[in-house]
Amino acid sequence: MKAAVLKAFGQPLSIETVPDPVAGPGEVVVDVAATRMLAYAGEVFDGTRDYALVLPVVPGPGGIGRVRALGPDATQLKVGEWVYLDPTVRARDSAQAPDILLQGLTAPSEGARRLHAHFHDGSFAERTRVPLENAKPLGDIAAADVGRWCALGTLLVPYGGWLAAGLQAGETVVVNGATGAFGSAGVAVALAMGAGCVVATGRNEAALRDVGTRFGPRVRAVRMRGDEAADRDRIVAAAPAPIDVVLDILPPAATPAQVRAALLAVRPNGRVVLMGGVGMAGGPGLELPYPWIMRNNITVRGQWMYPPDAAGRLAALVRSGLLPLDPFEISEFPLDRVNEAVAHAATNAGPFRMTILRP
Structure with a gap:
């Protein structure tokens, strides 16, 4: 062969x-x-x-x-x-x-x-x-x-993140790094699973606009400008309700500050799932405030890939019409x-x- x-x-x-x-x-x-x-x-x-x-x-x-x-x-x-x-x-x-x-x-x-x-x-x-x-x-x-x-291979990665987060219908979520292949797929999967609103972050304004126009008012696009505190304020302001889940799927070229800008926007008792590549190319680690995590009952979880049964479940979402492959x-x-x-x-x-x- x-x-x-x-x-x-x-x-x-x-x-x-x-x-x-x-x-x-x-x-x-x-x-x-x-x-x-x-x-x-x-x-x-x-x-x-x-x-x-x-x-x-x-x-x-x-x-x-x-x-x-x-x-x-x-x-x-x-x-x-x-x-x-x-x-x-x-x-x-x-x-x-x-x-x-x-x-x-x-x-x-x-x-x-x-x-x-x-x-x-x-x-x-x-x-x-x-x-x-x-x-x-x-x-x-x-x-x-x-x-x-073949889009299943792209969609499965953020699907694994949402499963790890225990995403529930109606929740308000953030996809941090929504302008890449996996991040934009994460927006589509969250909507298919019933998220009430997805705040999509990124630095590429044209790509953000594309993601926002594809899905309508359930998606709120926020351009990240590099100021950690100001970026966080814009994320919180864009969300129509307290943020239940943050899925970080930023690439290796991103900085820990870009992760924190979204991560620290989650509500008390909220969940954070880390799936991106920050740190893989070297550089500083992700410094998080211990008192804030403890006092606000924040769950921070790493997730690599997805559980063994995820592919069949995701294919069922496609078959149902909730997650079309046409885009x-x-x-x-x-x-x-x-x-x-x-x-x-x-x-x-x-x-x-x-x-x-x-x-």
Whole structure:
């Protein structure tokens, strides 16, 4: 089969013929129909982002495909079924604290690297092998829509944050960093889950305007200007009610002050979920006032990715019409133009825009 292979950081991906994967017990082989190209994929492939991958590797986190072959212990999946390929691979020998691999993207711990040694390659290939539980059934979908269904990979990240926060219908929430792909998706997911109002923050005025006009009066856009206290005042003023939840999903280039500006706007007994990349590129940590957290009963929680059942639940939101995929604009590239897709994703990122690879 054909696959895009990363042989060395800083080198272009090469298209090569590699052995077909074989499904063993607890595994499934899927024909990859579409997979998304992350906006920062080029930074992973050139080594700028210190993501742990053992080279050579076929990269690619998740996607949409059809089941080609099943291991002997499969009981419900069927050959030919459409599935979402969930890249979040969890070790099976620790239910309470499993090691986690993002297949085709990063293995951030020693245990994850052991998973990476077996589930080594990702979805930038005609076929890929994943754990049985990572092939999430989607039901019937039109072949022409498979690229747009790749939006599940973007939507799932903030969905995991809202699940961690215990978001309730009617609540007032903040998405801190709403102008990127994951942040804007967080706005859409919060509305689909019944949030009464979403305060969307960001520094890009045009992108903020775009997010605000897409969803109407339930979204209040607040441009962040760099003064922590003043930015917080604008967030509080924009909210029609006390802020119940803050979801921070800022990128690594943001500062701790940008996080605090929104975090400290939450009401007493409020919840904060941290999902962004602040601090990953170095610099100071997030300093929070101990007395304020304690006296106001604030819950501050970190959340990486999402629970194992999230993909099926999110797909149900899409099926119901509460979370339409139509807003996503997609640009598609065949496998042999993978390096063009990497460059395109970097320069054409933003709310509801995806670069799709079609192996």
